[in-house]
Structures are given as structure tokens and as C-alpha cells.
Amino acid sequence: MDKLTENLLKAISDYTEGGYTGAYNIRENAGCGGRQSTENIEIVGKEDGSGIDIIIKPGTKDENVFIPACVTKGNVHDLVYNDFHIGEGSDVRIIAGCGIHNDDEEEAVHNGIHRFFLGKGSHVVYEEKHLGEGTGSGEKRIDPVTHLELEEDAVLEMITIQLGGVDKSTRTTTGVLKDRAKLLIHESLMTAGEEYVMTDFDVDMDGEDSKVDIVSRSVARGNSYQEYHSKIKGNNRCTGHSECDAILMEKGRVNAAPELYAGHLDAELIHEAAIGKVAGEQILKLRTLGLTEEEAEKAIIDGFLKG
Amino acid sequence: MLTLKNVRWSPEAGHEVLKGIDLEIPAGQLTVVTGPNGGGKTSLAKVIAGLNQITEGSILVDGEDITEKDITERAKMGVSYAFQQPVRFKGVTVKDMLDMAAGGEIPDDEVCTVMAKVGLCTKDYIDREIDASLSGGEIKRIEIASVLTRRGSKVLIFDEPEAGIDLWSFTGLIEAFEELKKEKDKAILVISHQERLLEIADQIAVIVEGRVRIAGPGKEIMPQLMAGEKYGTCPVEAMGKEML
Ligand SMILES: Nc1ncnc2c1ncn2[C@@H]1O[C@H](COP(=O)(O)OP(=O)(O)OP(=O)(O)O)[C@@H](O)[C@H]1O
Numbered sequence A: 001m002d003k004l005t006e007n008l009l010k011a012i013s014d015y016t017e018g019g020y021t022g023a024y025n026i027r028e029n030a031g032c033g034g035r036q037s038t039e040n041i042e043i044v045g046k047e048d049g050s051g052i053d054i055i056i057k058p059g060t061k062d063e064n065v066f067i068p069a070c071v072t073k074g075n076v077h078d079l080v081y082n083d084f085h086i087g088e089g090s091d092v093r094i095i096a097g098c099g100i101h102n103d104d105e106e107e108a109v110h111n112g113i114h115r116f117f118l119g120k121g122s123h124v125v126y127e128e129k130h131l132g133e134g135t136g137s138g139e140k141r142i143d144p145v146t147h148l149e150l151e152e153d154a155v156l157e158m159i160t161i162q163l164g165g166v167d168k169s170t171r172t173t174t175g176v177l178k179d180r181a182k183l184l185i186h187e188s189l190m191t192a193g194e195e196y197v198m199t200d201f202d203v204d205m206d207g208e209d210s211k212v213d214i215v216s217r218s219v220a221r222g223n224s225y226q227e228y229h230s231k232i233k234g235n236n237r238c239t240g241h242s243e244c245d246a247i248l249m250e251k252g253r254v255n256a257a258p259e260l261y262a263g264h265l266d267a268e269l270i271h272e273a274a275i276g277k278v279a280g281e282q283i284l285k286l287r288t289l290g291l292t293e294e295e296a297e298k299a300i301i302d303g304f305l306k307g
Numbered sequence B: 001m002l003t004l005k006n007v008r009w010s011p012e013a014g015h016e017v018l019k020g021i022d023l024e025i026p027a028g029q030l031t032v033v034t035g036p037n038g039g040g041k042t043s044l045a046k047v048i049a050g051l052n053q054i055t056e057g058s059i060l061v062d063g064e065d066i067t068e069k070d071i072t073e074r075a076k077m078g079v080s081y082a083f084q085q086p087v088r089f090k091g092v093t094v095k096d097m098l099d100m101a102a103g104g105e106i107p108d109d110e111v112c113t114v115m116a117k118v119g120l121c122t123k124d125y126i127d128r129e130i131d132a133s134l135s136g137g138e139i140k141r142i143e144i145a146s147v148l149t150r151r152g153s154k155v156l157i158f159d160e161p162e163a164g165i166d167l168w169s170f171t172g173l174i175e176a177f178e179e180l181k182k183e184k185d186k187a188i189l190v191i192s193h194q195e196r197l198l199e200i201a202d203q204i205a206v207i208v209e210g211r212v213r214i215a216g217p218g219k220e221i222m223p224q225l226m227a228g229e230k231y232g233t234c235p236v237e238a239m240g241k242e243m244l
């Protein structure tokens, strides 16, 4: 594994000098950079070589799985299919970041198609951090496509973070929830320069008492542009909530287009959206605590993105 | 010691809100500024903290003229202001705020002390975001805590600290002000309509229509206020006379 990959892994996942503890599969420049299964978590390559299957045994508890992907040069167009089969009643954490380092003139692209099948009563925390870096003029693109299927009582907490350096990103997430399944999504985005991000959520709450909660916090600076689309469909007695908050700085632009569909009398759906610049009075308050204007702005943005 | 000399402030041309305020706020004492709504009390606090720039006059802290200094510089010199209307932040927690107020990570035991002063239970609030989910009284108390946490404060301004705060916590607050007074180097300026605060004031200044109507030792001013002369001439009445 080269040094660039190692640095990216440290930035996007819990990688240390000692490697990972737990099952892992490292995707490096469209090839395999290392793989390890554990007793309860099996990672196997797909026969056609297009990706991997991650199979988590029913009842597996408190284990981590690392599925990072890195691209460290231009002219790489990585496309990978990863399927996660989460056994009933298991409780695991999946860390699947993507880092691109591009010092070249050609573009570097990672396109991960992930499917999650959560068995009954399982609980998954899924973390995905995206990062772009490097001095080349070649574009860095990450286009994740995620499909989620939650069986009865399954809970998925999805935390996605993209704080800069990715020129273009289209993030598509679809999901279907059965009875009492819960999907909690927290997205933090910051774009700068000429970056563009499009987020698109489309979730069906088919099950009785299922629940979706999407929180998207984003900051658009420079000349960047972000689009937010979400469609929450309540097809049964269920609750859906989405909250899209964006802060604009410099010449950043945001288009937020949330959509709610209620196909059942007892579907309770709420959407909140707010776009605006950093509130002047927030900066004033922090300055009265001795922060400079720049420090105040940073504290407000940092808090906003993490909260 | 805070000194205000002929302080004037106009938010826009031709509209003067502060019309020449002269005041001395001594260190080691509690000065209460009171007066009718819209009289200019908050405006005065804001010009002291640098949130608004005065159009004439000067402001001195321990003899040093701070008129030209900006908000951050004044804060670093020891000017602290607890807002009348606290600001809400998405994602910024009480802990974050207190750390910023302290200028670095604040020790746990100090968090407990300051939270107790404002009547909040640390474990229930420390990780709460200072957002719309906090009640009016809760956010007000956190605002006050942020000022109590400041290091090296020389001038502490509390703008209607009683607003929205229950009686029990209010008693605690009064104790906190009394304690602050004992630190002889701090000038404490409390803007209030509350009798209990006026009663313990060393100095009282009544501001009406952007001017100091009366000012002096609490013992002298308080009986006048209680005798119904609260703010001197009723501003509405005065306006009526002018129009006649
Ligand atoms: N930025 C501003 N622009 C225009 N007018 C202002 C501005 N700030 C304050 N004022 C006006 O100045 C006057 C004094 O306001 P201020 O908030 O200082 O009153 P106050 O004495 O604190 O009143 P209260 O007891 O209600 O808190 C009011 O008439 C108010 O409308």
C-alpha cells in the first residue's frame, strides 16, 4: 500500500499504523489493497470481480467493519459494487469512507454502489467520510449510490461527511422500510471553490410505525453549488422528518427541494428547511467572548456541521 | 471602573437614541440601571460592549479610552455583556460556549460551579445545543453563565438578568452578583426593572429617553423610586404637552 493511500485511510477512517481491528476490505485504485474476514464477518469477492459481499452473521455484536476506498492518481474510474448482508439481531459499525488524492491532469473518479440488507432487529451505524486532495488539475469525483432495505425492527444510523476537496459529487440514496424499522441520516457537507454536490434521498416507509429522520447540514462557500432533493414517502402509519439547513458564504448557492408524500391517513411527515448566511448576531455574541470575527465564524460553522 | 462621558448614539441620521450620557460605574460595586422600556438601557450596554459605535463622547475602562476599540478588543480587555435577548446557535453546545467564554477548555468543576450559580444542573445541560429547543429561561441562564465564565473581566454587564428566570434561580443569581462585588476590581452593571435588584444596588441610574434622569447611591434613589417618582415625568405625558 503506498503512503498516499495510508494517509487517506487515516483521514477517512480509523486507520492506524497497526492497521484495522476487525474485518476490512481496502479498495485501492480500483483494485484490492487488502482484505480480512473475521469469525462473524465474512468478506468475499464477487465472482465477476465487480465488488464484494460483506456477510455479517446473525447476532454479531459490537464489531467494526472497514470498507474504505482510495484513489491516488488521475485517469482512474473506479466502479465497485458492495453488498452488505446484515444478519438478524446483529449490532455493528461499518466505516466506509472514500478518499481521492489527485496530482494529475486527468480525472479521478470513485463510484461506489452500495446495497444494505438489514435483517430483522439488526442495528447498524454506517459512517462515510469523503475527502479530496492533491494539486493536479484533474477533477476528483465521488458518486456514491446507496440502497437500503430494512426488515422489521431494523435500525440504520447513517452518518455522512464531506468537508471539502471533492469537485463533483452526486449522492443518491434510496431506501425501503418495513414495520418498525428506523432510518436516521445525518449528512454534513461543506463545499468551496467551484465544487458541486447533489444529494438525493428517496425513501419509502412501507412498514407500520416505521420512521425516517434526515438531518442535512451544509455550508456552501466560494462559488460552489449544492442541490438537495429528498423525497420521503409515508405509505403506512409512520413518521418522517427531514431537516435541511444550509449556510451560504461568499458566492455559494444552494437549491433545496424537499418533497413529502403521504399515502396513508396516519403518515406524519414534517419537513424543515432554512437557507441563509451566518447570522450577524451569532458572530457578535462570540466576539463579546473575545473571538475575532474569523474565529467566531469558524466556531459557528464547525458547530453547525457537527450538530 | 467604567466611565462614560457625554455618550451619544444614533442608529441613523436624525434619530438620536442616547443623548449624552455621563456615568461612572465604580469597581467593587453593583450599579443598577433602570428606566422605562425604550429608554436606551440596552443601547447603552451595546455601546459599552462595542456592538454599536457611539457618535460622540468617550468610554473609558480604568482610565483607558476604549472608544476606538472593536468588540473583540474590548472583550479581551475585560468587557463582558450578557445579552437581553440571547442568541441561539444550531450545533453549538453549552460546553462549547463556556469553553469559548473561558478562552480554552474549562475544567469540569468550574462548569459545575458556574452552572450552579445560574441554577442549572450541569449533567442535564452541558451537552445541550444552544438552539431553539431551549426555553427562554434556560437560554437566559446559559447566557449569564457565559459571562460569569469570562476570565479577567473588569466590566460585567447583565441586561435584565431576571427576565424569564424563576424565583429560586433568581435568589442564586443575586448571590452570584454579591459574590462578584467582593472581587474589588470588577465593575458590575445590571440593567433591571426588578425591585430586589434595585434594593441591593450600591448605585442606581435611571435612564429616560436616552438621558440619565437621576443617578446616585441606591439608598438615596430607591426611596424616590418607591415614592412613585419612578421615572420622573412620564414620557408619554411630556410628549402630549409638547404637542399641545
Ligand atoms: N438599531 C436600532 N435602530 C433604530 N432604533 C433603535 C435601534 N436600537 C434601538 N433603537 C431604539 O432606541 C430606543 C431604545 O432602545 P433600547 O433597546 O435601548 O431600550 P431599553 O431601555 O433597553 O428598553 P427595554 O426596557 O424594553 O429593554 C428604542 O426606541 C428603540 O426602538
Ligand SMILES: [Mg+2]
Pocket: B041, B042, B043, B084, B159
Ligand atoms: Mg433593553
